[in-house]
Amino acid sequence: MKFRIILIMLLVVLFTIFVSQNTNVIPVNAFLWKFQMSTIVLMSITFFIGLLLGFIITSLYGSPKKNEKAAKEV
Numbered sequence: 001m002k003f004r005i006i007l008i009m010l011l012v013v014l015f016t017i018f019v020s021q022n023t024n025v026i027p028v029n030a031f032l033w034k035f036q037m038s039t040i041v042l043m044s045i046t047f048f049i050g051l052l053l054g055f056i057i058t059s060l061y062g063s064p065k066k067n068e069k070a071a072k073e074v
Contacts, residue, residue: 019043 022039 015047 019040022043025036025038026042028035028037028042
């Protein structure tokens, strides 16, 4: 458990350093919309959408061992 917390903290620090180095404004074309956005904002939004989708997919299709274990406990 401690290793997981350290790994998450390390990844957050690396992501923060990476994002802070990309501060320029870029044009974004999303379907029919065209607008300009800071790279920091774009990468942060993309990161959090990916994180949210990962949690949703993991909760829906979690490991079969956990599902079997939960079924045996009930």
